[in-house]
Amino acid sequence: MSTSLDPIAVAKMPEDQRRQVISSVLQMLFQMKEQDALNALTSVIRTLAEKATDEEYINWCKTTMSIIATFPDNVVKAALTLRSKAVSQLPKDLANRDSQIVSRVMSMLDKATSDKLMRNM
Numbered sequence: 001m002s003t004s005l006d007p008i009a010v011a012k013m014p015e016d017q018r019r020q021v022i023s024s025v026l027q028m029l030f031q032m033k034e035q036d037a038l039n040a041l042t043s044v045i046r047t048l049a050e051k052a053t054d055e056e057y058i059n060w061c062k063t064t065m066s067i068i069a070t071f072p073d074n075v076v077k078a079a080l081t082l083r084s085k086a087v088s089q090l091p092k093d094l095a096n097r098d099s100q101i102v103s104r105v106m107s108m109l110d111k112a113t114s115d116k117l118m119r120n121m
Helices: 007-012 015-031 034-051 054-068 073-088 092-108 111-119
Strands: none
Touching (some): 007 034, 015 054, 073 111, 092 111
């Protein structure tokens, strides 16, 4: 997945187009074996953490988090757990950048969305 997906290009897309692409990416991740999904997600997050501007990274995360929050709690928890595992495989500097971006994104989301994500973290 990660070889054919350029998350930075997706992050630059208009929001409606970005939402469609990220929804498709999430559906693919949900259908993969856990280790394959973990490897793919780690690659995407690594690319964003290494190369994306803050705005691009925020666009990707904000859209992804808002989509994830539309699923039932058990799916939200599974997605956030997978994301946490992916980030834990990154070098410390990239993991720290990811944490800073996610914190900023959480403060930008509407209260219902951020509350749902927080209770499933």
